[in-house]
Amino acid sequence: MLSFTRQAGTVLLVALILVAGVWASWGSAQHVMLTKGRERGTMTVTRCADSTCTGSYAPLSPGSRPRARVVIDRSIAEKKGTRVPVVVKPGTREVVRAGAPGFFHAWVPLGGALLLTAVVIAGGLQRKRLAWVSAGAGGLLLTAAFVTVTF
Known part of the structure; x- marks a missing residue:
């Protein structure tokens, strides 16, 4: 037992x-x-802090709009000027790779x-x-x- x-x-x-x-x-x-119906585009990294990176967002999908500032969780590859393909989390400034x-x-x-x-x-x-x-x-x-x- x-x-x-x-x-x-x-x-x-x-x-x-x-x-x-x-x-x-x-x-x-x-x-x-x-990703169907979500905003897709590229983020150009401008600044990285301890746990996040920020940058501008350029849209690729129809209906998506450009943003001056979006935030992504920092991983090992982000450097200033890097362009990263991203998806925008609905209703936020957060993006994911x-x-x-x-x-x-x-x-x-x-x-x-x-x-x-x-x-x-x-x-x-x-x-x-x-x-x-x-x-x-x-x-x-x-x-x-x-x-x-x-x-």
Whole structure:
């Protein structure tokens, strides 16, 4: 009975971590993946602070309007003068990176959750293969995000 309770608790913990990873990722991922009807364009980075970068927005999609100042979360590739394809979050000045770099960057929290669940699966459930699959998927997702955002 104790073994079943421990396994059930571990499975619930793994599910909670994965749901949290998807939840944290979905805030940005929805704008990158579901672009129909959203404003798309390019942002020219003019200034970066600790956690955000600001710049001007030039529209590419019909119905989108230019903006003098938009804000994007800072990642490793933004430098002054860089032009970044973006999608505008409706009703805000916030933008998210578009295309493959935006897709992978949005799912970084899920990649971290997959790495964390690998440790829980290996230690709590004693399922080494499943733990390696989880770690591999998380590592692949984080590597893809790093490569696409950097280059």
